[in-house]
Structure formats: structure tokens, C-alpha cells
Amino acid sequence: MRVLGIETSCDETGVAVYDSDRGLLAHALYSQVATHAVFGGVVPELASRDHVRKLLPLIREVMTASGSAPGDIDGIACTEGPGLVGALLVGTAVARSLAMAWDVPALGVHHMEGHLLAPMLEHPAPEFPFVALLVSGGHTLLVDVQGVGRYRILGETLDDAAGEAFDKTAKLLGLPYPGGPELARLAESGQPDRFRFPRPMTDRPGLDFSFSGLKTAVLTRVRELPDDPQTRADIARAFEEAVVDTLVIKCRRALEAAAMAGDPPRLVVAGGVGANRRLRERMAEMAATLDAELWYPRPEFCTDNGAMIACAGSVRLTDADKSHAITARARWSLSELKPPALIRG
């Protein structure tokens, strides 16, 4: 089955063509980061405006790049949520109408399921079951993945996402938006042991996260210390260490619990923060001590993209997906998903 995938849930316009037999045939992405940088965050209305300008040219691009004629496409998958409603509606409007014109089924895909299944774009791909850490500017989630549509949320953030904490702390340190990667760069020149910030919620059982207090702890430090470059680097280092340590502690717990339940310890890390160098080092050390497998999608599929939506669509689309309703869901829990009726090869 060949699927056109469309992702417009936030500030990236992503389009791809995925074939269940031949794998990913083409993908294209337009990132709006520069548009939103001057505002210090994503402006929903501007995101929607960019999506509607960029989406059709990107669709043309991937159709050509994948060598697909309209008759080659068996179905269209678009992100239906969770995300910014106005942005999502652009994607679903184009997807549903294009499917109507091509007389193929169309399906609204859960954005986070796209991330969970992104490792399936790689060869080799991890086998089920696995524990997934989805960690980005919008989400921090630990999920037990037994198969497609068989998800159990093990833990999630109670306030800020980890990537959001990176961006907000970067702002406190005077770094430009989006500051997460900048903060990580600054941290490399910081001394490891000058400061120590709390590892939130690691002193109690459970797999939930909370990062907003950490940001406050940084703010307190920034206010009481002289503002010099080395101090800023040292604070960045301590902050990064605290976030990474917290994520590693929770992943270790989740893997240990999986092993106790008889599952092989296997961890997939996805989302933009998964590109963080320090996180990857520490996760690798932890995985080695547990003799666990550790998987990452390639960097461009860690962040939002159309390929993961096309891939998720390829395992879920059926001829019964005939709805023409252009809808979007700002909130939509992963745990509402069910396994597909028919899993295609």
C-alpha cells in the first residue's frame, strides 16, 4: 500500500510518500522556526498561514520525487491531533479533499502514534514490544508499546515538556529562540560540578515527570549570581545534567519494570530532545548496564515529519476510511487508540 502522509500539527509542514513494500519513497519538510523565532515561541495563527501556503507545493514535490502518479497512491494519512487546531485543519482539509478527488481512503492519524512508529521507517527496525520515550518541546511521555495501537502510558509530564524546559531556561540565560540546542552547546563549556539542580520526582516511585520547578531553581540561581559567561555555561551544564539524569532514571525504571514483566528490555527514544548529545551518551551507558537495546529514529524523523504519518497510515488505512469530515483534535490521548482491525504486511 502506498500512502501520502501529511503533518501540520505545529510549526513544521511535513509531507511524505511511504510504500509498505518499498519503504519511504520521498519526504519533504518546511520548517517555520525562523518565522516564529522573532516572537520567542510558536504563534498559532502564523503557523496556520504558513501551512496553507506551503502544503500543496510540498505535495507536488514528494509526488514527483517518489515517481508517483495520482493512481499509484492508495490512501492519504494526515495528522488529526493532538496539536494546534487551526494548523491541523489545514492538513486535514487538503488531505480529505485530495482523497475525495483521487477516490482513495483518508485517515486522521494520532501525532504521537506517528512518533511511536517512526523507528519502523528504519532498517532494521526494532521489534515489539518496546518502551518509548517521546521527548520534545511539546511532549514528555513514557509509553509501553506492545504493538500497533497497543499503547499504555507509563508516565508523562505534569507541567512543562522537557524540550519546553530547555527552551525556557535558555531564555532565562539570554539565548535566542529556540534555545534548547543553544543551551546544550553552551553546556559543553560548563563545569560539571559547580551547581546541582534537583532531579524532579525521582525521589518517589512512578514514571511521571515535572520540569517547571527546575526552571524556577535555575531562575533563583541566575538572580543570585553575577552574570558572567562562565557562570551561565556552568548553570546550563547543571541544568542539562538534571534533565538528562531525570529522563535516564525514569527510562531505567521503565526498562526494569518491562524486564520484570517478561519483556526484553528495549528502549526507543524519539522527539527533538532525542538529538541531545549528552542524553544519548547517558542513555547508552544506562542501556549497557541493563543489557538493553537502544533505538533512535534518524534525526529528521525524531522531530515532526510527514514520513512517520505516512508510515502510521500504512498500517491503519482501510477501504472503510471514507469520511469527508475535515476535523481536528487539540487534545487526544494515545490510550484511546486501538489496534487496527487488519495489520498489513
Next chain:
Amino acid sequence: MKLLGIETASDACSVALDTGTEVLERHHEQPRMHGRLLLDMAVELLAEAELSLAGLDALVVGRGPGSFTGVRIAVGAAQGLAFGANLPLVPVSSLAALAQGVVRRDGSAGVVTAVDARMDEVYWGVWQADAHGVVAEVVPERVCSPADIDLPAGHWRASGSGWQAYPEILEAAVRGQPGRVSEAPGQPQLARALDLLPMARQMLAGGGEFAPEQAVPVYLRDSVAWQKNG
């Protein structure tokens, strides 16, 4: 000429089909239901006329101004249909459609449109019908405060939600000459898809490519203080 028109810039979700011999229409005034209704309304009309998308000559879309999300649903859906069926896509002003509706109903030649744009502003347009009854822009459409409107000399029919939302606009438009502006019957009207079609026919007759990606929303309001998410 066989045309399918889509207009969802206001609380109305409106679709019209020119079959070449008659114009069929579906029109629902239901806020926030556009996305759910729109494509099924198009499917119904095509089935009623026993036409397929591929059998059409072009698609037509109300490209705004109006509700930002509504305009994007119309443009996104029209782009998908036009690209998918390999058809031209003709963008028409949603204010012009409102004016065209007044011309259609009472034969007026001059129409002035004011649609509530919130934030104490209106989408403002001044339109004149030609010998064929097709409206053209007299003053460039824009978003402005009711106090800042301008209206050329002559007699005008008023249409749109702005006249009720901002009663002071009538005073500014009349400029001490009562009778210069009179309300079109049945106000406030919302733009209808069938009123996109006369302008679209004229534009198509004038030639051009009308590539689907060239039909983009016109918001008029492009420089508000944008609020970031969260």
C-alpha cells in the same frame, strides 16, 4: 461552463455547482461546522447533477477576507480538489461575493460591504456592477476602523454584518447626505458560494493559468500583535 464554488469565510458553509445549464446550491448557516459539512455538500451536489469532479471546467473559492480558519478550510479543500482533479482554481473575494448577492437579489448597481472583523474594525469594500451584472472593485478592499472608511459619491446599497455591529459606520458613510446609503433587503446577509461564480466566469474568460497553489487566503489583517502559544 461547469464550475464548483466553495465559500466558508463567514458562519455560512456554502457550496454551489454550475452544471452548465443551471446553478445548484447547498447553504448552511451553522458556525464551526464548516469542516464537517463542506465536502459532503460538494459530493451531494455532484451526485444530484450526475457530474464528477473531473467533468468540471474549474473550481472557485472564496479566498476571504473573513474568519481566518474558515478561509483556510475553503482554500485548503479547494486546493486539494483542484490539484487532485487537475483543474484550475479561481480565487474570488468573499466580500465581492457578498456584493454580488445584493446585485443578484435586487439589481442594484453599487454595493458597499462592511463585515465585522472584530477588534473594532470592519472588512470594507465598494463594488460596482457592470453591464452584465458582474461586480468589480471600486475602492480596494481593506480592514479599517469604522471611522476610517471612504465611499465615493453616488448611491450605494449596504450589505454585511458590520453595519449592525458598528452603527457609527452608517454615519461615516452617509457624511450628512441621508439617502446616500440604503440597507439592502434581508440584512445582514452572509456570502454565498453561488455569488462567487459570475466573477469567476469573467476571470476564466480573461485567460490565465489559475494554478491551485496560487489561490491563497487573503486575510487583509496581516499585522496584529500576534500572540504566541502558551
